[in-house]
Amino acid sequence: METRMLQSAETLATPKRRKLSSMRKRQIRAAFLFILPGLLLFLVFNLYPLIKSFQISFYEWSIMPGRASTFVGLDNYLRAFQDPIARLSFRNTLLYTLITVPGQMTLAMLAALLLNQLGRGRGVYRLLYYLPVITSWVIVALLFRYMFQSPNGFINYLLVDVLQVVEKPIGWLQSAKTANIPIWVLGTWKGIGWSMVIFLAGLTTIPNDLYEAAAIDGAGSWHRFWHITLPLLRPTVVFTLVVLLIGGLNVFLPVVLVTNGGPLQQTEVILSYMYHQAFDFLDFGYGSAMSFMMAVFIIVLSFIQIRFFRQPEEIR
Amino acid sequence: MVQFASRRKLLSFMYYLLATLGAAVMILPFVWMVSTSFKEHAFVIEFPPRLIPANPTLSNFEQAWTANNFQLYFRNSLLVAVTSTLLVVLLSAMMAYAFARFEFPGKELIFFIILLVLFVPNLIGIIPQFLLAKTLNLRNSLIGLVFFYVSGSIPFNTFLLRGFFEALPKELEEAVLIDGGSYFTIFSRMVLPLSKPALATVAIFSFLGFWDEYVQSLTFIDDPLKRTLPVAIASFHGQHGTEWGLVFAASLIAIVPVVLVYISLQRYFTGGLTTGAFKG
Amino acid sequence: MRSHKPFVPVFYLLLLAALLLSACTPAPAAPVEPQKETVVVEKEVIVTQEVEKLVTPTQAPTGPVTIQFWHTFNVDVETKFLEEVLIPAFEAAHPDIKVEQVQVPYDQFRRKLLTAMAGGTAPDLIRADIIWVPEFADMGALAALDEVMPDFETYKEAVFPGPLSTNYYNGHYYGLPLDTNTRVLVYNEDMFAAAGIEAPPATMDEFLAACEKIKALGDDKYCFADGGAYAWAVNPWIWSFGGDVTDPEITKASDYLNGAGSQAAYEFLKNLIDQGYMHPGILGGGVDAWGGFASDQIAMLLEGPWFPPLFGSQFPDKGYGLAMMPAGSGGSISVVGGEDIVMFTQSQHKEAAAEFIRFMLSQETQLQLATVGQMPVLTSTSDTPEIQDHDFFGIFLQQLETAKARTPHPNWPKIEETYTNAGAAYLAGEMTFEEALGTAAQTIDGLLAPR
Numbered sequence A: 001m002e003t004r005m006l007q008s009a010e011t012l013a014t015p016k017r018r019k020l021s022s023m024r025k026r027q028i029r030a031a032f033l034f035i036l037p038g039l040l041l042f043l044v045f046n047l048y049p050l051i052k053s054f055q056i057s058f059y060e061w062s063i064m065p066g067r068a069s070t071f072v073g074l075d076n077y078l079r080a081f082q083d084p085i086a087r088l089s090f091r092n093t094l095l096y097t098l099i100t101v102p103g104q105m106t107l108a109m110l111a112a113l114l115l116n117q118l119g120r121g122r123g124v125y126r127l128l129y130y131l132p133v134i135t136s137w138v139i140v141a142l143l144f145r146y147m148f149q150s151p152n153g154f155i156n157y158l159l160v161d162v163l164q165v166v167e168k169p170i171g172w173l174q175s176a177k178t179a180n181i182p183i184w185v186l187g188t189w190k191g192i193g194w195s196m197v198i199f200l201a202g203l204t205t206i207p208n209d210l211y212e213a214a215a216i217d218g219a220g221s222w223h224r225f226w227h228i229t230l231p232l233l234r235p236t237v238v239f240t241l242v243v244l245l246i247g248g249l250n251v252f253l254p255v256v257l258v259t260n261g262g263p264l265q266q267t268e269v270i271l272s273y274m275y276h277q278a279f280d281f282l283d284f285g286y287g288s289a290m291s292f293m294m295a296v297f298i299i300v301l302s303f304i305q306i307r308f309f310r311q312p313e314e315i316r
Numbered sequence B: 001m002v003q004f005a006s007r008r009k010l011l012s013f014m015y016y017l018l019a020t021l022g023a024a025v026m027i028l029p030f031v032w033m034v035s036t037s038f039k040e041h042a043f044v045i046e047f048p049p050r051l052i053p054a055n056p057t058l059s060n061f062e063q064a065w066t067a068n069n070f071q072l073y074f075r076n077s078l079l080v081a082v083t084s085t086l087l088v089v090l091l092s093a094m095m096a097y098a099f100a101r102f103e104f105p106g107k108e109l110i111f112f113i114i115l116l117v118l119f120v121p122n123l124i125g126i127i128p129q130f131l132l133a134k135t136l137n138l139r140n141s142l143i144g145l146v147f148f149y150v151s152g153s154i155p156f157n158t159f160l161l162r163g164f165f166e167a168l169p170k171e172l173e174e175a176v177l178i179d180g181g182s183y184f185t186i187f188s189r190m191v192l193p194l195s196k197p198a199l200a201t202v203a204i205f206s207f208l209g210f211w212d213e214y215v216q217s218l219t220f221i222d223d224p225l226k227r228t229l230p231v232a233i234a235s236f237h238g239q240h241g242t243e244w245g246l247v248f249a250a251s252l253i254a255i256v257p258v259v260l261v262y263i264s265l266q267r268y269f270t271g272g273l274t275t276g277a278f279k280g
Numbered sequence C: 001m002r003s004h005k006p007f008v009p010v011f012y013l014l015l016l017a018a019l020l021l022s023a024c025t026p027a028p029a030a031p032v033e034p035q036k037e038t039v040v041v042e043k044e045v046i047v048t049q050e051v052e053k054l055v056t057p058t059q060a061p062t063g064p065v066t067i068q069f070w071h072t073f074n075v076d077v078e079t080k081f082l083e084e085v086l087i088p089a090f091e092a093a094h095p096d097i098k099v100e101q102v103q104v105p106y107d108q109f110r111r112k113l114l115t116a117m118a119g120g121t122a123p124d125l126i127r128a129d130i131i132w133v134p135e136f137a138d139m140g141a142l143a144a145l146d147e148v149m150p151d152f153e154t155y156k157e158a159v160f161p162g163p164l165s166t167n168y169y170n171g172h173y174y175g176l177p178l179d180t181n182t183r184v185l186v187y188n189e190d191m192f193a194a195a196g197i198e199a200p201p202a203t204m205d206e207f208l209a210a211c212e213k214i215k216a217l218g219d220d221k222y223c224f225a226d227g228g229a230y231a232w233a234v235n236p237w238i239w240s241f242g243g244d245v246t247d248p249e250i251t252k253a254s255d256y257l258n259g260a261g262s263q264a265a266y267e268f269l270k271n272l273i274d275q276g277y278m279h280p281g282i283l284g285g286g287v288d289a290w291g292g293f294a295s296d297q298i299a300m301l302l303e304g305p306w307f308p309p310l311f312g313s314q315f316p317d318k319g320y321g322l323a324m325m326p327a328g329s330g331g332s333i334s335v336v337g338g339e340d341i342v343m344f345t346q347s348q349h350k351e352a353a354a355e356f357i358r359f360m361l362s363q364e365t366q367l368q369l370a371t372v373g374q375m376p377v378l379t380s381t382s383d384t385p386e387i388q389d390h391d392f393f394g395i396f397l398q399q400l401e402t403a404k405a406r407t408p409h410p411n412w413p414k415i416e417e418t419y420t421n422a423g424a425a426y427l428a429g430e431m432t433f434e435e436a437l438g439t440a441a442q443t444i445d446g447l448l449a450p451r
Helices: A002-010 A015-056 A075-082 A084-116 A122-134 A137-147 A154-162 A180-204 A208-216 A221-249 A253-258 A270-280 A284-309 B002-037 B059-066 B070-101 B107-119 B122-135 B142-167 B171-178 B183-194 B196-212 B215-220 B229-236 B244-273 C007-024 C049-053 C075-093 C106-118 C130-138 C152-158 C161-165 C189-195 C204-215 C231-240 C260-274 C289-294 C307-314 C350-360 C363-370 C393-400 C412-427 C433-448
Strands: A068-071 C039-041 C065-071 C097-103 C125-129 C175-182 C184-188 C222-224 C298-303 C320-323 C336-343
Touching (some): A015 B070, A015 B122, A015 B142, A122 B196, A122 B244, A137 A253, A137 B229, A137 B244, A180 A221, A180 B002, A221 A284, A270 A284, A270 B122, A270 C106, A284 B107, B059 B244, B070 B142, B070 B196, B122 B142, B122 C106, B171 B183, B183 B196, B229 B244, C075 C363, C125 C130, C125 C350, C161 C336, C175 C393, C184 C393, C189 C320, C231 C412, C260 C412, C336 C350
Parallel strands (some): A068 C039, C065 C097, C065 C125, C222 C298
């Protein structure tokens, strides 16, 4: 928009041109002063390590001082395609995302709609729902491990003794088939509050008279949600979705802290497997290669999303 | 009419009931934590869980607070999280403002790169980051952690704030400029005060992230005196037996600062979360 | 969408590249620090050993020097003792040396150490699990003590040969043993009494019979528990059933890991799981073994000599007994554990570090450490009243007579991961024995092959 304004200004009367160009210079100078400190930090501590990591992915990289690293071309990438655990961790990463992101968003939306109906005490409820977000991963992961223990864990106690929906305790963390579930539950539970707070803020900006008008027209609550709330919240929902998807594909801590990839490395995700290869076997080249494949995947996906969700005029 | 009013009352009651049920599920693990933290010498988490401990005691809190350098770790975490939050809010705001308002060569490219990095998991760079920290003598240094934390969250926060600044009306700013004011006066006197909600939002999210950060702190810091809380608390969890009451008491103390930050800044939440990037 | 002069982005790309390149340049090294940069070379270039030999000469101590000592001593008992008794005693005797001790939890230790080594900030000394030494030595990270310590021979003669051998790699000794241990059977007296079991099981048959009685106490009572299918847990069973992981020369695993003895061991364990005798935590997720033992859910464990002091401090009222590992066709054979003290090539105070090693291996220190459950490695301690009349060392010493060590090999972490996974897959019933352990043995054959 700025450019457009400047451009149109430039086509105006010539006497102003000189002043404008000096203003432009001034703007450029100011711009660099504004971005320089942040940009410098970003370049040195963030971008440079990423580029370096990209370089490492083409080497059999030795981190021991004094040992040589060998250039291996695409070997690390090819290896990832053949490694069954790498494929499995890719699948687990996708599964985690496909399950926890919609889970978080649906539950967060329900919670936001509910809390939006409350008068007094809404702030307290909001804090309660937000508590999981602000508690350390380390602690909640320990807790979840304990809750999902078998046979004598809290979840089994609920299912077998209280609700009586299953006969025998489930060995959550002992079988590859079920060990992902505690991770998914943890990821969802810990994230609900974050999305909810954002949705709730969005809901408060929707003018009440819209609902009242709809109510007079006899629209049911489902209809109101679908035709008023959701369209108006759409940008917020899209934003949350993009952020959660990135977060979901970057899943690391819940896996490392709850199952550490086990049993049998069946719950590894890309980043946990990369960390395992890098820091347990010092295979930094392989680790980097895997994480870059993931990064490329995420970037492509994100751009597709942005194309898909944003209105054409919003694409920049 | 009376019927209508009582129906509303009933409805409102239902809402509160549902909200309370939901809250109960959300905080269930905490309740468990809290009740265990009041039990003395708890090497085993009681099963089935008992909410009110038989002989409640504050000794775990006392012991956690006074033992094992806990206060030092607490100070370390506080120092790192507060410094990083202040820095990241300031630097991201400056960058975001430049991207929102100024026209300068390379703008698109730089912003594109920042956006790209935003999508890439931070963890990928941890190995070179580690080597960099060593070269720059930032290993075992809380300042080093600050640098990594700040740089790591600049992309997201710049992206958020840029959207917010773009939504601010710029007529006033132009007026100041024509009156001979500098960009810095505009930024510090007008833009920042107007953006309190957005800045508060960024501050809450960032502070929480820094306070909870685990992997980088674990990887970069060897010196036990420079440990941060999550790493310290994780190490309370012993290889042979864990005194759960102590671990949970320590974790509950660790939540306090985040709750305080949240409560003191939450009134800005609504404003901060409904403009700019959150709106798409 | 916006108009830009085409060269501008190109210019900035170049600027960016320049910035990045300048960021790549290493900062000037601190004067004392050895400058050892990671060298990137093309595949064909042969790197001479020269690069590795860049070891900083030990400097003559000027003023007090500080040495860093990393260890995995448990926090509550052993670290406290180190911090409050041993280090003050050492520092009093050596006013010019300060010891900075760093406790690192066992499961983080290897990772943390590897990163520190990569960063050139390895500690001077560590107390390393005996199984890590070949790997670290192979990396060139450890100083050969037989070269650094002029009086190494004296110490070599003074310690038990078994633990000493764990420090030997490629013609050199890279450390000295610090303590030794093994796992013996710990049984729950209350549960044994309730089930009517009179004596701890001495054979595998008796073990099964005991399990049957324990199971009769209730569905949630377990006869035995262990944290996973890793070497520390399964090896005692493999050996006691007459099997092994590799051949004695450590050249292959095929026909050993999947041989008849090992198969009998794994089948025995699988039967324990299928019967509900074994706590299912061994399949994944682990188990709070001590908590379960203390609350009478688990009747037997295999534990090391740290158990009595530490368990006693957590559950002072719980009664238990110690017994030998049940004997199978291969005898009663447990696994040797223990720690070595090793010095890093990166250490800049090798003299001071060696002094601390000497202190840790003195008879006085070794006997003091015995009070917190660390079994001494000096042969001369065997006849002392402290060891002779020790509360519980007797059974451990007896078990040590037949105990075996895990495969000492630089590739050990991968070897262990391979058969841990395979074993767990078999125990969980996901694969047949040959599918799981046969394949694992082949993989391990490859890992054992000389590079």
